[in-house]
Amino acid sequence: MHFNTKNVFYISLIFHILAAIFSTGFQHFDEHFQIYEFLNFKLGNIPSSNLPWEFQQQIRPWFQVFVYFLIYKPLSLIGIESPFIFSFSFRLFTSLFGLFALTRLLPLIKEWVKGERYQNLTWALLNLSWFVPYIQVRTSSESFGISFFLWGMSTFLLAISNKKDLFKSGLLSGVLFGLSYLSRSPMAFMVASLWFWALFINRSSFKVLISSALSILAIIVLGIFFDYWGYGGWTFSTWNYFKANFIDDALSSFGVHPWWWYFRLSFNRGIPIVSLPLIATTLWGWWYLRRHPLTWISLSLFAFHSYVGHKELRFIYPVIILAPIFLGLFISTYRDKIEQLYKKKWIRGIWKFCIYVNFLFLIIATFRAANPSVDFYKFVWKSDIKVLNVHDENPFTMLGLPLDFYKKKDLIINEVKSYPAEGEHYLFFNKGKFVSEMEKHTRCELIYLTYPRWVLKFNIGNWISRSRVWSIYKCSNFF
Incomplete structure (x- = not known):
């Protein structure tokens, strides 16, 4: 099957917009109470006593809420009052920003994957895997953080690869990494892993390393001002998050699971005929592509959340989003053997069946409300x-x-x-x-x-x- 990058983009765009329209509500309570109700409080509509414990402990960063506040205000000034129009606007912005972040990965795919045919296939897998528009339309800290990180990763790695505008690209990527961190603190593991990969594996220029580190620190400081805007006083939400969840062990009160729990969740919550190849090829990539930046960033976050007792599938959304790239890398690496296998009728049948199942659930996930x-x-x-x-x-x-x-x-x-x-x-x-x-x-x-x-x-x-x-x-x- 031949894939055209432009056609894939337009199809992906349609699904991202449709998801913004129909995938209403919230997948997890945090998506609502730590975003929408925080915004509702900042608008003066509710008292702080109505907010969850995360507000009292001051562990929730306010950057994402501030972005939605900037969307809300102009709409309210032109007379819009419906919360459903506001929430649609937030979903549409988040979804299109997520799609934009995916487009930033296309140059990297062309560097990593051999052969135009397999580059296009990987690009299609990245955009049209059934869960991608659903994840990217979620107005959650996980989705927001992923998008900033992917954009920053592309800027960072392309600068290293092309050896051009290293200082300027380092500053921009550092800003994006910092905003990813301000969206969700655990994204720091992916940021740090990529930075250390560049230092120890790639031995990149200190221009890009130092400039990115400086801008990351600057954004972290800026985050204190966002938190001041939200909480009304000086605080450092990252420290509060670490203290509440790990020193005081608040996470354990929400349930503790064994280290292998994410493998079970990924298989059960996914569609087995689709999720099993993604899981298998991701594990393959972690072992055979140990020096690849994708391995460093995804494995580090996965290892961290596997170590932490409380586990939810949304915590590893960044790993899940990147899994289709590992599948594309696997297919391109063994393309000769796979092409031989593909000549067999029953193999082509399985492949086509997987595509049909994926598109069926892509449609279901796009048109189905996240919370009815x-x-x-x-x-x-x-x-x-x-x-x-x-x-x-x-x-x-x-x-x-x-x-x-x-x-x-x-x-x-x-x-x-x-x-x-x-x-x-x-x-x-x-x-x-x-x-x-x-x-x-x-x-x-x-x-x-x-x-x-x-x-x-x-x-x-x-x-x-x-x-x-x-x-x-x-x-x-x-x-």
Whole structure:
């Protein structure tokens, strides 16, 4: 199959934009509470007491929030009030910035991979692996940090390779590395590993090494001012992060896993027929390409997070994003043998099947909401609901924290044990069993359901009653 770099870029662009439109919500609670609610606080909409413990411990850097603040302000000045337009703008910016960072890697791919055909294949793997647009559209510190690092890595390595503008390129790459670090502190392992690779393996010019180091330090100092802007006082969030998570061992309270846990997560959370080749070729690269900069940067971060007891797949997103390049390197290295194998019909069948599966899940990941609760919040925001009576669970609270960013300021959440008997009122339920009960009341109208209404007709085995289903009923004289 022939891949054209421009065509791949345009296809990737389409998927990145579509992901910004449809991949609503947040994958992990930190993506919301440590970004959106921090911004909400800075806008003066909520008190600091509504924020998670990371704010009280001052361990969250404010750089990324500041960037979104710069996007929010102009939009608000032209009259935009919808939090869903704001969140879409943040996703679109983050996604397109991530795609731009990928384009910075194309010159490196042309240096690392032999043969134009395999360069184009690697470029396609990097852009169109099913998880790439999904990761890059996430407004999380992981995604933000990856993009700055990839841009900085390209600037740094191309300057070393071309031996041109070493001092200037060193300064620029150092700024980008520093911003990657300000987005997410553990990115420092990738930055340091690349710097040491240049010093000990490549024996690069001191111009690029010293200039990059100086600008990294300058950005770290600048980060203190971002934190001052956010917290309202002088602090150093990196030290606070290290102290809280490693000295005080706060990370262990979120769960501890063995060192091999990431291999299991990568296989289980991925699509086995796609994730297994990526895992295998990454391990191959770490062993056979030990002097390659990709090995140094990815293995260092992976080793660090494997050592730390608490493990989440998002922590190794930088490694996952780079895995398709290892696959491209593997194919180009053994291209003669692979081309011989590809002549066999069953091998071509497996390859085509992998491509179809990848594109199927690329479409699913792009069009599927990261968190479907946002659809509920959008419905309530657009409705004329002023008081929402809830029983058993407040939908605008998660992990014991108020979720205020998507909540209308005049919306009253009325937590009740029993429901009003007279007048028009709105009832919220969080379990499917209540749907079956409420359908018997002729004076109550179902106006929101997690699933399409027609699904109720296929309640085989009464599965709806056992499911977590959010619903809103508009009732009059309930009893």
